Amino acid sequence: MSEAVDHALHRLETVLTRLEGAVAHRFEAERDPSDLETELAIMGEDRARLAAELDAASARLVEVEAAADDVGLRLGRAIEAVEGVLAPSGATR
Secondary structure, eight states: OOHHHHHHHHHHHHHHHHHHHHHHHHHHHTOOHHHHHHHHHHHHHHHHHHHHHHHHHHHHHHHHHHHHHHHHHHHHHHHHHHHHHHSOTTOOO
């Protein structure tokens, strides 16, 4: 190809690239505001749902920790009782 044709093709590619950018920018600028409002509403609902789930999980964790502490105390008492039964009479630890 001649240098003039190569130069013209390069200019055409440059112009097409700029045109594609302008079209994309225009589409973004004309985006329906209700789409954004819908997205924000969905995100707000998701946030509220996740906050409620986190609160429920935190409350459940507190309950589980309390139950684990109670089980630990009861297990300690049971071990002491079994050791007391198994220990020779008069022997102390």
